[in-house]
Amino acid sequence: DAGVIQSPRHEVTEMGQEVTLRCKPISGHDYLFWYRQTMMRGLELLIYFNNNVPIDDSGMPEDRFSAKMPNASFSTLKIQPSEPRDSAVYFCASSLKGVWNTEAFFGQGTRLTVV
Amino acid sequence: DAKTTQPNSMESNEEEPVHLPCNHSTISGTDYIHWYRQLPSQGPEYVIHGLTSNVNNRMASLAIAEDRKSSTLILHRATLRDAAVYYCILRDISTDKLIFGTGTRLQVFP
Numbered sequence: 001d002a003g004v005i006q007s008p009r010h011e012v013t014e015m016g017q018e019v020t021l022r023c024k025p026i027s028g029h030d031y032l033f034w035y036r037q038t039m040m041r042g043l044e045l046l047i048y049f050n051n052n053v054p055i056d057d058s059g060m061p062e063d064r065f066s067a068k069m070p071n072a073s074f075s076t077l078k079i080q081p082s083e084p085r086d087s088a089v090y091f092c093a094s095s096l097k098g099v100w101n102t103e104a105f106f107g108q109g110t111r112l113t114v115v
Numbered sequence: 116d117a118k119t120t121q122p123n124s125m126e127s128n129e130e131e132p133v134h135l136p137c138n139h140s141t142i143s144g145t146d147y148i149h150w151y152r153q154l155p156s157q158g159p160e161y162v163i164h165g166l167t168s169n170v171n172n173r174m175a176s177l178a179i180a181e182d183r184k185s186s187t188l189i190l191h192r193a194t195l196r197d198a199a200v201y202y203c204i205l206r207d208i209s210t211d212k213l214i215f216g217t218g219t220r221l222q223v224f225p
Contacts, residue, residue, distance in 0.1 A: 106158030
């Protein structure tokens with residue numbers, strides 16, 4: 001398996017534009033997680049899904065952020081409208097079962113720059 | 116979520132053993148101890164996890180104190196490639212979340 005695949009790897013956009021980040025989890029994994037990493041706040045869990053259903057979105061910073069998982073092999077994180085403070089590296093991760101007794105696999109991340 | 120405390124940074128020389136400590140005095144009986152690391156410009160990667168007994172795998176060893184209030188990740192022979200931020204995380208079986216703290220930045224010198 002190619003691992004967790006995120007696209008694009010880099011995104012530069014202007015403030016106010018819509019941004020869509022994409023993630024393909026490892027086949028057969030039940031859980032999918034979206035994280036954001038900045039120097040100031042470190043790695044923050046934004047939302048996670050179990051069997052395509054959002055379980056906990058308490059980490060989503062505000063209504064400008066939304067995430068979907070239309071099927072087991074694809075998820076998107078959308079920011080609309082984007083702001084400069086959204087600049088960060090966004091990671092997607094997947095795991096086979098609950099992460100309490102198994103490992104999570106992370107993608108390479110999408111570096112988002114909002115100017 | 117139970118909290119962990121790690122030193123901000125540590126240094127090691129290549130081919131020497133490294134012991135990365137983690138304190139988790141509020142750990143509950145159902146918390147698993149997980150370690151992940153993040154190499155520069157990469158996503159986090161799993162290292163090891165355990166509940167009560169010491170654990171070994173090809174990457175590292177995990178030594179868990181008898182009272183479980185602390186643990187130590189052991190890299191037996193550090194290489195330059197082991198330079199990374201190491202995160203100690205507690206996960207309860209009642210939740211599926213993986214919450215990262217600030218971690219320990221390990222520098223390895225030739």
